[in-house]
Amino acid sequence: MDQAKNFTKGFIRENPVFILMLGLCPALGTTTSAFNGMGMGLATMFVVLMSNIVVSLIKNFVPNKVRIPCYIVIIASFVTIVDLVMAGFMPALHEQLGLFIPLIVVNCFVLGRAEAFASKNTLLSSVIDGTGMGLGFTLALTLLGASREILGSNAIFGLQFIQADGMLVFILAPGAFIALGYLIALANRLNKQ
């Protein structure tokens, strides 16, 4: 496969959140601000990249029947690393993301990449795929976080640009669903062109 295409497919064409609708739980649960969304996106990107590397390295040694449990253990190990590193170096962000860090384990997007791509492709392709899809996921979460932050608290990355109360509903749960709905409609439109 063309490696450049492989790298960029995650941005819009096969964006995990907007097009494939995978990994929605963290996408909605952590994006109360652009910064939180980006933090969650980067944490997931690390896990996807590392698990893609390991899975593509061991793909010839793992018996087919037990491959899914093997992948889950690999992913869970990297999630534990992210969890501990984040708790140590970024306690504030770790507190904000809370439950969703250990839940990267059950993010269907991560397992999906391991199963659908890394287990069938070479190391280089898997690294490029992991980075590209991870960036696409980060992009989607940052975008969703930014739209919710702009509408909900008139700020972007914590910088307030209008001194007034925003539409609080976009910070709360219902706004997450509605904002994502409209962003998906937008992505569908961009994809059609």
Added chain:
Amino acid sequence: MEYIVIVLSAILVNNIVLAQFLGLCPFFGVSGKISTAAGMGGAVLFVMTVAAVVTYMISHYILIPFDLIYLRTITYILVISSLVQMVEIILKKVSPPLYQALGIFLPLMTTNCAILGVAILVIQNEYTLMSGVVFAVAHSIGFTLALVILAGIREQLELVNVPEGMKGNPIILVAAGLLALAFMGFAGIV
């Protein structure tokens, strides 16, 4: 009294799907028809309760005494996936009709973040075993409620003329958003 608060808060105020964003994949994936939504709810009720009890035991009798809490994520997910497998085998033998009814939803349970999420929350909130069971049952009822309501809305949406760009997933997400807004009306009753 404590149990009533847990139940009301889990079902209405902090609904697991609409307020805590757990288990969204099945929420959007199997909410096409009311009957499948109810089937999924039953499967979740069963697995979530058993998983909460088993992970509680493991946490309190193995992980905490031996100071292995950092292994929590790995052990939980392994326990849940083998538990799902075991439930599948037992159900197939003991009650074939129920097994048939749940069908594909049983194996999918492993990657349902609501199950792992509730197991972790039970430990984080430092519940006793009994409260943990009530917590898990109430959360799965909340999950089923949200799922069945959304399935009902989606069945109606089939008949509506939706604008071109909003067809498919976008309109379902907006509908879920309005549903979440309605559930926010329960805030403050506990």
